[in-house]
Amino acid sequence: FADMVTVVLSLLAALALCVSGHSVSAFGRSLPAAELSALRLSGGPRADTYGELTDEGFRTLYSSELQQGDTFVDLGSGRGQLVQQAISEFNVERAVGIELSPTRHNEAVAALNAAGTSLANRAMLLCADAGGESAAEALQAATVVWVANLCFDVQLQRKLASRIEAAQSVRFVAVLKPFPEVPAGFELVEPAVLARCSWTHKMTHPCMPLTPGHPCSRYRRLL
Numbered sequence: 023f024a025d026m027v028t029v030v031l032s033l034l035a036a037l038a039l040c041v042s043g044h045s046v047s048a049f050g051r052s053l054p055a056a057e058l059s060a061l062r063l064s065g066g067p068r069a070d071t072y073g074e075l076t077d078e079g080f081r082t083l084y085s086s087e088l089q090q091g092d093t094f095v096d097l098g099s100g101r102g103q104l105v106q107q108a109i110s111e112f113n114v115e116r117a118v119g120i121e122l123s124p125t126r127h128n129e130a131v132a133a134l135n136a137a138g139t140s141l142a143n144r145a146m147l148l149c150a151d152a153g154g155e156s157a158a159e160a161l162q163a164a165t166v167v168w169v170a171n172l173c174f175d176v177q178l179q180r181k182l183a184s185r186i187e188a189a190q191s192v193r194f195v196a197v198l199k200p201f202p203e204v205p206a207g208f209e210l211v212e213p214a215v216l217a218r219c220s221w222t223h224k225m226t227h228p229c230m231p232l233t234p235g236h237p238c239s240r241y242r243r244l245l
Contacts, residue, residue, distance in 0.1 A: 057123050064122055064151050066175025072100065072126075073172065075198075079217035080104055080168075081111070083196045083238055088112035088166055093191075095160050096120065097152040097182060098170035102130025102145075106137055109144050118146045118164070120157045153181045161189040172198035172236075186241075193243045200239040211240040 053061075053070070061070040075083075088094060092115060094108040099119030108117040121127045127149040134142050150156035152169075161167065167186060171179055183201040186192055187208075195208070198219075204210050216235030 053123060053125050057125060061122055064153060065173070065178040068173035069175065069178070071173040073170075074100055074220040075104060075168070075170070076218040076220065077103070077107055077111075079219055079235065079238075080107055082217045082235070083168075083215060083240070084108075084112065084166065087194045088114055091115050092165045093118070093163050094166050094168070095157075095164040096168045096170070097157060098122075098174075099130065099147070100126050100170070102127075102133055102147055104168060105130070105145050105147065106134065106141060109141050110137075114144075114166075116144055116146070116163070118148065118160045120148050120150050120152050120160060122149070122151050124149055153178050153185075158185050158188075161185050161192065164189055164192050165194075167192055167195045169195065169197040171201075174199075176202055195241040197239050197241075198236060201241075205241060208241040208243050211242050214239050 058070045062068075088108060090113045092108075092112075094105070094112075094114045094117045096102075096104050096108075096117070096119045099105055099121045100123075102119050102121070105117040105119040108114045119130060121130060127147060130147050134145055134147060146160075148156050148160070169182060171182065174182075179199075179201050180203075183203065183205045186195055187205045195205070196215075200210070214237035217238045218234070219236045222235050
């Protein structure tokens, strides 16, 4: 029962994020109206909402999945912190971040450049649509994927699931919200895993209590 209460509280906190003022901010930095419109056009009316998986949350989801030689792709990579963590902590061969907002993309590029060439040489940051051709091309070389899809609409989620199905090298995917259908060739790994996110790591709405993590779904390719 306690676990069920935790999951419910986590989902309520996520719902609060999707209807809160975070839709107009990248952690304190306002996005231009044109960027907000582009985000909504790509992923639906709430796709401009921003939140992050924390480094602890990333570790929870991927510590037993990422390995040397992997290519990690982050669809909706924001400020690029997971791209850096995949390389610095898990020693993946390559990490790619796809972010539609130029403001967030530029922050990610600046942070990557500051991290040094040894890390930057193994990373690629693209200012592009997660549902676009650049992302589809990146997925063709991916082995492990993260999708920050909490506020994406059904149309974009189905497109991403279809692209992942077609990327035969992808073996593991984690998402903030389950895809409408399990991608063909994959199985849903039960149960969902509670992973720390920005809206669970600290209280982001006066009516929402602190929660230990957001329930993330995982998919593994069938052998």
